[in-house]
Amino acid sequence: MAGGKETPRQKMIGMMYLVLTALLALNVSKSILDAFVAIEENIQISNENEYQRGFEKKSDLEATAQDKSVPEAQKKAMHYLKIVEDIDKMTAERIKLIDDIKIEILKACGEDVTSIGGPESIIFKAYSKADPLRPTRMHLEHVAGKDKYDEAMAIMIGEDIKNPSANGQGMKLWKSYNDYRAELTEKIASSWMAEKGKKKYSFKAPAINAFKDFKDLNAQIDKSMKNVNPEDKESIKKIYASLTKLEKSKVHEIDGVHWIGKTFDHSPSVAAIASLSSMQKEILTARADAIALIRSRVGGGEYSFNKIMALAYGPEIANTGDEVTIEVLMAAYDSDRQPEVTFNGAKITEVKDGKGFVRTKATGGAEMVLKGTVSISNKFGVKKEEKWEKTIKIMKPAGNVSLPELNVLYIGYDNKVEGVASGYDQTVLSSSANVKLTKSGDLYIAKVSSGREATISVSGKSSTTNKTVNLKTQKFRVMRLPDPEIYWGAAKNGEKGSKAEPRLFVKYPPEIPLSANWKMINWEIQVPGAIGKPPTGTGNDISSVLGALKLVKPGNNISFICTVVGPDGIQRKRGATFKL
Numbered sequence: 001m002a003g004g005k006e007t008p009r010q011k012m013i014g015m016m017y018l019v020l021t022a023l024l025a026l027n028v029s030k031s032i033l034d035a036f037v038a039i040e041e042n043i044q045i046s047n048e049n050e051y052q053r054g055f056e057k058k059s060d061l062e063a064t065a066q067d068k069s070v071p072e073a074q075k076k077a078m079h080y081l082k083i084v085e086d087i088d089k090m091t092a093e094r095i096k097l098i099d100d101i102k103i104e105i106l107k108a109c110g111e112d113v114t115s116i117g118g119p120e121s122i123i124f125k126a127y128s129k130a131d132p133l134r135p136t137r138m139h140l141e142h143v144a145g146k147d148k149y150d151e152a153m154a155i156m157i158g159e160d161i162k163n164p165s166a167n168g169q170g171m172k173l174w175k176s177y178n179d180y181r182a183e184l185t186e187k188i189a190s191s192w193m194a195e196k197g198k199k200k201y202s203f204k205a206p207a208i209n210a211f212k213d214f215k216d217l218n219a220q221i222d223k224s225m226k227n228v229n230p231e232d233k234e235s236i237k238k239i240y241a242s243l244t245k246l247e248k249s250k251v252h253e254i255d256g257v258h259w260i261g262k263t264f265d266h267s268p269s270v271a272a273i274a275s276l277s278s279m280q281k282e283i284l285t286a287r288a289d290a291i292a293l294i295r296s297r298v299g300g301g302e303y304s305f306n307k308i309m310a311l312a313y314g315p316e317i318a319n320t321g322d323e324v325t326i327e328v329l330m331a332a333y334d335s336d337r338q339p340e341v342t343f344n345g346a347k348i349t350e351v352k353d354g355k356g357f358v359r360t361k362a363t364g365g366a367e368m369v370l371k372g373t374v375s376i377s378n379k380f381g382v383k384k385e386e387k388w389e390k391t392i393k394i395m396k397p398a399g400n401v402s403l404p405e406l407n408v409l410y411i412g413y414d415n416k417v418e419g420v421a422s423g424y425d426q427t428v429l430s431s432s433a434n435v436k437l438t439k440s441g442d443l444y445i446a447k448v449s450s451g452r453e454a455t456i457s458v459s460g461k462s463s464t465t466n467k468t469v470n471l472k473t474q475k476f477r478v479m480r481l482p483d484p485e486i487y488w489g490a491a492k493n494g495e496k497g498s499k500a501e502p503r504l505f506v507k508y509p510p511e512i513p514l515s516a517n518w519k520m521i522n523w524e525i526q527v528p529g530a531i532g533k534p535p536t537g538t539g540n541d542i543s544s545v546l547g548a549l550k551l552v553k554p555g556n557n558i559s560f561i562c563t564v565v566g567p568d569g570i571q572r573k574r575g576a577t578f579k580l
Contacts, residue, residue: 037141040140040274044138050287054287057291061081065078076298079193083191088133091184095132098277099127099135101156101276106269106273108152109145122138124137135280146269151269152269156260157260157265158170161265162248164260180243182207184239185205186202187290188239189232189236201232203224205240206221210246210248211244222237242286243286247259310328324362324465325358326360328372339374339375340356340375341374344371344372345372367391371388374386410514411450411480411568412568414445416445418442419456419458421461425462430456431456450478452477455475457470457473481566481567484574485507486505486564491578496580497579502541502546504542505520506518517566519564520563521562522536523560525558526559527558528557554580556580557578558577
């Protein structure tokens with residue numbers, strides 16, 4: 001409209017556009033303000049839901065604390081109710097602080113906060129000391145100055161959005177909110193009921209208000225979780241994270257803006273109150289989550305599962321006379337309400353950790369079938385009963401049969417021993433002190449050091465019962481290895497030898513079924529009619545005397561006197577005569 005000549009008609013059209021633009025701006029502002037009113041209304045409804053959720057869990061604890069039928073659960077509930085009361089006190093303190101700030105902002109904007117419950121009143125239901133956890137119920141549609149923001153900024157920030165005034169309500173709220181995060185999570189972690197022999201749990205809440213993303217936040221929290229009960233870790237982490245806000249951020253190209261400055265800078269009164277109500281929701285949600293976690297330590301509800309299944313665990317195989325233990329349990333159970341188990345119509349007295357222990361002897365033929373019932377009562381004393389059944393295969397233990405007259409162990413020899421404990425999944429061999437047993441594949445090597453007699457026992461061990469039963473103990477005579485024979489090539493003592501064969505051998509004949517390695521130390525040859533000292537040599541090579549042997553007339557005999565040693569280390573003199 002400025003700069004250049006315009007006709008009256010053009011000026012009128014320009015003025016109309018200006019008015020229209022202003023009206024559109026007013027309508028947009030009104031729409032945004034109405035949206036904040038609607039958002040705040042929804043937040044207040046959510047606050048009421050979280051308030052009720054926390055009290056439902058608390059009411060469950062109170063009911064359990066009054067139920068004398070389960071003393072252990074009652075004792076736990078009474079302990080944890082005191083913890084919940086502490087949590088409610090710290091929660092109420094923050095709810096009241098935020099409510100006071102809301103009222104202060106409304107007063108500064110010139111709103112009427114004295115009229116309560118009227119059709120045009122902003123305050124529908126005022127804060128009450130008798131109900132300190134329930135936030136003030138407001139109807140922000142009755143706020144006249146919905147678009148006022150200077151008042152909220154002055155109260156919450158002061159002059160600098162990077163560094164809000166230390167004396168302002170914003171920093172007072174910031175500190176109280178972070179303190180609540182620490183107090184609540186530390187209270188949860190350390191509140192476990194003391195039990196003899198169990199460690200005490202704790203959590204030192206870190207002051208985390210700077211993080212890259214949610215993953216980084218969780219990683220920082222994890223570093224402080226060393227002394228937290230593993231059952232609590234995820235819940236405490238969730239509660240801590242839900243109460244954590246990024247302290248400094250970048251807003252409109254301005255670095256280092258404080259969360260208080262970012263949230264309440266030029267924030268209309270209804271938007272500021274909506275933000276405060278949202279903080280109350282976060283606090284009430286954290287409280288409800290904390291009470292739910294604490295409530296879970298006691299157990300509750302009619303059942304903590306929607307389907308019940310009877311289970312019986314025990315060995316698949318047993319031997320006649322074995323004591324058999326069967327563990328009978330529900331698929332899910334309450335540690336404070338142990339099941340009732342019967343076997344063959346009789347009640348089992350040994351019940352713990354949700355299981356009844358049935359002990360009986362294994363009897364019968366190929367298998368025995370154990371049957372009974374398992375039941376558990378709900379909080380009203382009504383029993384839920386299921387049948388259980390367990391089949392066990394029966395085996396008769398047995399040891400090996402041996403020939404007593406042939407039971408010999410040779411000194412210094414690797415005696416091969418095999419033992420089988422029929423009816424058991426593991427075989428165990430043991431021996432007297434003069435025998436060393438070493439496992440070698442499927443066999444044992446028995447090494448005898450001395451003595452005239454030794455024993456080896458075969459036992460069976462069941463991996464299910466972890467019991468070892470001796471099945472047989474066998475006596476063995478202890479003897480020296482039998483003497484070996486001297487061979488000239490393939491010829492043995494008394495047979496015809498070959499003048500061309502250059503080697504002697506020392507070994508057992510076929511009738512001695514032992515695999516012993518013998519070594520020839522030296523030899524001496526005796527030839528009939530020979531004059532002078534008999535030829536000698538070491539090892540088994542006799543090639544040095546083959547020339548002399550060719551001069552011996554056919555039909556004559558020659559003899560070898562040999563010194564040999566076997567696996568027992570004993571040197572022996574052995575002789576053999578051969579025909580030429």
